[in-house]
Amino acid sequence: VSFDIEGMAFPYSFGSHCLDRVVAELDGYGTDRLVVVTDDVVARLHGDAVIPALTAAAPVHLFSRPPGEGMKTVDTVRDCLDAAVAAGATRRSVVVSFGGGVPGNVAGTVAGLLYRGVRLVHLPTTMVAATDSVLSLKQAVNGQSGKNHFGLYRRPEAVFVDVALLRTLSDRELRSGMCEFAKNALAIHPDLLAPLRERLRAGVLRELDTLLWVIEASLDAKRAVMRYDAYEQGTGLVLEYGHTVGHAIELCDARRRGVDAIAHGEAIALGALVAAHVSAALGHLDKEAVAVHQELVEILGVKERIPIDVPRDEILAALRRDSKRGFLSVGSDEVAFVLLRALGEPLGDGERPLVPVPLRLVAEVLDELGIGG
C-alpha cells in the first residue's frame, strides 16, 4: 500500500516471511552501503536471519546498542554517525532501522544528519514501531530532562514489515503495541474500540489475522490525521493523546528501573486514562467515556504496571518540560494537553487540539489513580 500524506507518500509493504522481497527491493536502490541500526536483543533474535540476507543488497555496517530508552540519546546518534563515516558510508548509503521505535528513532535522526540527509528505510520488529512510529516523519532522541527533545523530520523511502519477525515479542510488548492502537481508537476512530475489545478478550493478539487487522486499521487512522498535517504540528497533534503524562511516566520510570520500566505503549495508555479523568473533572467527558478508558487499561494489563515509586513531583516536573511546550501559551502552573470532549472528538480551537490544564488538577488525578508516590 502507499502511505499517502500531504504529497509525501511512501510505500508501506507488509507480509509474512517476505525478507527475500525486501532484499529484492533494496537491490534496486543503487546503494553502496546499508547502515543498519538495531539493539542487542533484536540483533540476537533476528540478526542471523536478516543481516546476511541484507548483505545480498549491499555491504552492511551493523550498529547495535543495549535496548531501551537509554539508547535514545545524542551520544548514540553521534557514535552511529562516526561509525558510519568510518565504515565508508557515502551520500548513496541507506540507513536501515531494524527493531522497535527506539532503533527507529535513532536511525531516523542519523539518516537526517548524515551528510545533511541520506535515505532511510524501516524494518520494524515491534507492534509500536510497525503501527505507529514508522508512520510518522518525526525522529528524535531524549535529552536529560525530557523525551524526544532533540530531533528532526525525515520521510522514509519505504517501510517493510515482516510479521514473522514479530513472533518473538513477549505478551507484554505485544500489548504495548495494542495500547498505542487503543489510544488511536479512543482519540480518532472509536468504531475500532468494539472489535479491539473483542480481540483482547478472546486473547488472539498473536494471531496473524489480528496483527494484519491492527496494521491495516492503524494505517487508516494515521492516514486520516496525517493527510492534512504531515508534520503533526496542528490537527495531527491528536496523535499525542495520552502522551503528555505518558512520556513523563515513561521517562521517570526508565531512569529508575531501566529495561524493567513501564513499556512505551503502557505509559501512553495510562496517560490517556489520566487525560480522560482530567477532561471529566473539567466538565467535558462523560462517565461512560471515562469507563471505556478504564476498561481498556484493565484488559490491556496495564493496571499492574503502574509505577508506584516514581515520586509524583518528578512526574510533574517532567510535565513542565513536555516536548509540546510552546505550541500553546500556558501559564507557569499549567500544561498543554490533548483532551477529548467525547470519544473521537478532541477539544481545542480547531487549529490545534490542545487545551491548558492546571498542574494541580493533574496531581489530583495522579493521586486518585495511584500513579507515582
Ligand SMILES: NC(=O)c1ccc[n+]([C@@H]2O[C@H](COP(=O)([O-])OP(=O)(O)OC[C@H]3O[C@@H](n4cnc5c(N)ncnc54)[C@H](O)[C@@H]3O)[C@@H](O)[C@H]2O)c1
Ligand atoms: N512518531 C514517532 O516517531 C514515535 C511514535 C511512537 C513511538 N515512538 C517511540 O518509540 C519508542 C517505543 O517503541 P517500542 O515500544 O518499539 O520500543 P523498543 O524499540 O525499545 O522495543 C521494545 C523492546 O522490544 C524488544 N524487541 C524489539 N523487537 C523484538 C522482537 N521482534 N522480539 C522480541 N523482542 C523485541 C526490544 O529489544 C526492546 O527491548 C519510544 O521511544 C517512543 O518515543 C516514536
